[in-house]
Amino acid sequence: MHESSLPGGFVNAVVRVGDTVRRPASTRTTFVGDLLRLLEASGWSGAPRYLGMDDEGREVLGHLDGHVAWEPQQPASVSSDESLVTVARLVREFHDLTAGSPLAGGREVVCHNDLSPKNTVYQLSGGELRPTAFIDWDLAAPGARVHDIAHVCWQYLGLGPSVTDVAEVARRMRLIVDSYELTDRQRLVSTILWWQDRCWRGIESQADAGDVAMARLRDAGVVRQVQTAYQWVLDRRGVLERSVQ
Structure with missing residues (x-):
């Protein structure tokens, strides 16, 4: 075929x-x-x-039919409050399905570990694009609920220097954790920082080890982008932490 x-x-x-x-x-x-x-x-x-x-x-x-948000410019409905709420609820659903399963391996749940708009399928609902599914599960592994929610906050809110309204992004972080009903909120921002630090260091080490795909990411400037995002979150850590308590 x-x-x-x-x-x-x-x-x-x-x-x-x-x-x-x-x-x-x-x-x-x-x-x-x-x-x-x-x-x-x-x-x-x-x-x-x-x-x-x-x-x-x-x-x-x-194959899942729908719109995958992999391009930088997206329809407003992809990043709307309604779509963020739906993402958080979808994550809660698959977390709850894996909690206590042998695949969770004694951890809270199985995490996707790469949740982002680029790995999300959106379909029309009432004339607006809404999240319906997640793809690219190849990094899935046992973990903590806060791991995926921290990744959602980083990726779906674009945490980094491109954010122009810190109060607004803090409000939307609160919307995500409230919609998920996350209880482990005190670790959320530190887990975002953990993800960002882990990401750029992983790209560097794998590129140095000869991984062609990781070398391409480094050459494209991804390491510097993630480092800059890390510093942005670190500088605003107090504001972001207070917003989700």
């Missing part, structure tokens, strides 16, 4: 074949397959179906 490249895949080559998506297998393939099967068996529609492996050794996933 005809293969067509899907946009937005900076690290992995992802293609569409009919109603399926094919992506390179990794050491996480078995875990991700088990996770997606668990979510499907629970009746949750917020993730693609796992359909096994193809003859080329690639993961085969069901």
Whole structure:
């Protein structure tokens, strides 16, 4: 069948074949397959179906129709308060489905670990785009609820120098944690900083080790961008922490 490249895949080559998506297998393939099967068996529609492996050794996933927000400029409805509320509630749903499961491995839940608009499928609802599903689960692993919510705050709010209204972004952080009903709020901002520090250091170390994809990210200036975002959050840590208490 005809293969067509899907946009937005900076690290992995992802293609569409009919109603399926094919992506390179990794050491996480078995875990991700088990996770997606668990979510499907629970009746949750917020993730693609796992359909096994193809003859080329690639993961085969069901294709999810909709708008994936991978480009820098997006319709206003993608970043609206209503969409943020829906994202937070979707995260709560799959966290609750994995809590106490063998896949959580004694941790609170299974985390996606890469939640962002670029990994979110949006569909029209009442004439506006709203989040309906998350894709790219290859970094999923046991973790704490606050890990994913911190990543949501960083990525969906674009925390960094591009923020012009700190009070507004603080309000929207509160909207996210309230919609999720997060109890572990005192660690939220420190976890955002942890993610940012971990991100740029991971890119650097993997690029130095010869990872071509990570080298491309570094060459594109991503390390500096994340470092700058880290400093922005650090400088406003007190304001952001008070906003979610």
